[in-house]
Amino acid sequence: MISQSTVFLAALASVVSGQLCVPETLDCNEVLPIIYKMGDGSCACDSKAHDGALKYSNGKLFLCLNSEWKALRMTGVQEYGTEFNPGSSCEDILEKADGKDLSDGVYWIGIRLSESPLSTSFPVYCDMTSGGWTLVLKVVSHADQGLVKFWDVLYSTWPIQEYNMEALSITNQYKGHYKNRVYFDGNWESFNASQARVSLYESGNVVKELVFNATASQYSNWFEKARLKSSPWSDIWTEPQNYFNLKGLSARQDATRRRYFYINRNFGGCEVDRGWLVYTDHGGCHFESGRRYSTVQYSKLSGFFGGQKMIT
Ligand SMILES: *[C@@H]1O[C@H](CO)[C@@H](O)[C@H](O)[C@H]1NC(C)=O
Numbered sequence: 465m466i467s468q469s470t471v472f473l474a475a476l477a478s479v480v481s482g483q484l485c486v487p488e489t490l491d492c493n494e495v496l497p498i499i500y501k502m503g504d505g506s507c508a509c510d511s512k513a514h515d516g517a518l519k520y521s522n523g524k525l526f527l528c529l530n531s532e533w534k535a536l537r538m539t540g541v542q543e544y545g546t547e548f549n550p551g552s553s554c555e556d557i558l559e560k561a562d563g564k565d566l567s568d569g570v571y572w573i574g575i576r577l578s579e580s581p582l583s584t585s586f587p588v589y590c591d592m593t594s595g596g597w598t599l600v601l602k603v604v605s606h607a608d609q610g611l612v613k614f615w616d617v618l619y620s621t622w623p624i625q626e627y628n629m630e631a632l633s634i635t636n637q638y639k640g641h642y643k644n645r646v647y648f649d650g651n652w653e654s655f656n657a658s659q660a661r662v663s664l665y666e667s668g669n670v671v672k673e674l675v676f677n678a679t680a681s682q683y684s685n686w687f688e689k690a691r692l693k694s695s696p697w698s699d700i701w702t703e704p705q706n707y708f709n710l711k712g713l714s715a716r717q718d719a720t721r722r723r724y725f726y727i728n729r730n731f732g733g734c735e736v737d738r739g740w741l742v743y744t745d746h747g748g749c750h751f752e753s754g755r756r757y758s759t760v761q762y763s764k765l766s767g768f769f770g771g772q773k774m775i776t
């Protein structure tokens with residue numbers, strides 16, 4: 465076999481050197497050879513008519529394009545969890561890594577709607593060290609509200625900064641919120657997460673974390689007491705709550721007070737308000753105006769805390 469193909473190539477080279485390139489003839493009724501081998505013999509790539517010709521030379525494959533040889537980049541089959549070979553979630557990518565340690569960072573996933581193939585892939589931040597969590601939504605304090613208000617992030621039917629690597633990471637270098645397409649009505653269900661986690665970061669470190677049972681949840685209702693599995697505040701189980709939901713006070717986009725991820729104990733006037741967690745981006749109390757306008761606030765204690773003493 466080897467000598468045969470060598471002979472064949474030698475013959476081709478001699479044809480080429482004689483510039484006897486003939487017009488293509490492809491008879492689709494003929495049986496096509498099933499093994500092709502490329503060499504560096506070719507017609508000169510100097511006219512439109514030769515566009516599409518291939519040659520192999522010095523370990524590279526070249527394509528004749530616009531009368532110029534262009535080297536093709538051979539990437540082969542990409543690793544799982546990359547742009548052209550996406551996984552279905554961070555957990556899926558981690559599972560298929562077969563015990564290999566994967567670091568936290570950006571991987572690519574797609575969404576599977578029923579039996580169809582994965583959607584176009586998009587990059588996501590994966591927390592691999594704690595078991596493959598997929599970041600789907602990020603809220604930052606002091607976000608530039610001119611970019612997009614949180615209400616619009618929460619309820620948008622389009623992604624927000626989905627391909628922006630700074631926005632999708634766990635830093636706050638990008639001064640705006642982030643959401644990918646997992647956080648849509650319908651896609652959330654298809655993604656079929658078993659758990660949802662709210663992690664509060666300060667200077668890149670997790671300071672508090674809540675975990676919810678997300679089985680059979682919707683994008684609008686996973687954040688509720690009945691689904692809470694673990695809380696950094698022990699009194700959350702024993703103290704009453706007047707609010708424990710995603711949109712809190714924010715019944716409308718133009719509500720006078722908008723508080724999200726709201727876990728509150730009681731009202732009674734701004735000074736008396738007590739709670740555990742809130743993201744406020746349009747409030748009427750001292751603790752949500754001025755320097756504290758548009759901030760994530762949480763109790764640094766082991767229990768609820770109140771009003772101005774909440775830490776941002
Ligand atoms: C969702 O995930 C659960 C396991 O967490 C699995 O039993 C179930 O079949 C999944 N449902 C769909 C529609 O993929």
Ligand SMILES: *[C@@H]1O[C@H](CO)[C@@H](O)[C@H](O)[C@H]1NC(C)=O
Nearest residue numbers: 658677678679680681691693
């Ligand atoms: C999570 O919620 C589902 C549906 O409400 C329930 O069937 C399941 O037992 C819960 N799982 C855990 C671990 O609490």
